[in-house]
Amino acid sequence: MFQRLLIVLALVLFVGVTAARAQSDEEAEPKAPDRSYKLLREDEDWGFLRDPRLRRDTWDKIKYIRLR
Secondary structure: OHHHHHHHHHHHHHHHHHHHHHOOOOOOOOOOOOOOOOOOHHHOOOHHHHOHHHOOOOOHHHHOOOOO
16 A cells, blocks of 8 residues: 555656646757748748858858848
């Protein structure tokens, strides 16, 4: 009986901690930039290409051209 109670308690504690962590405001990893094309041009944001480390595609040099 005591073992069963310990198992149930451990399970409830594990599920509770996991659920609490899932509701945290902090992001575990930085979000990957959205590289998809949108129906409306104003919904696209290629500003992340300002950082050369995020340029993966061959065409990324053309998608972001610094003007100043």
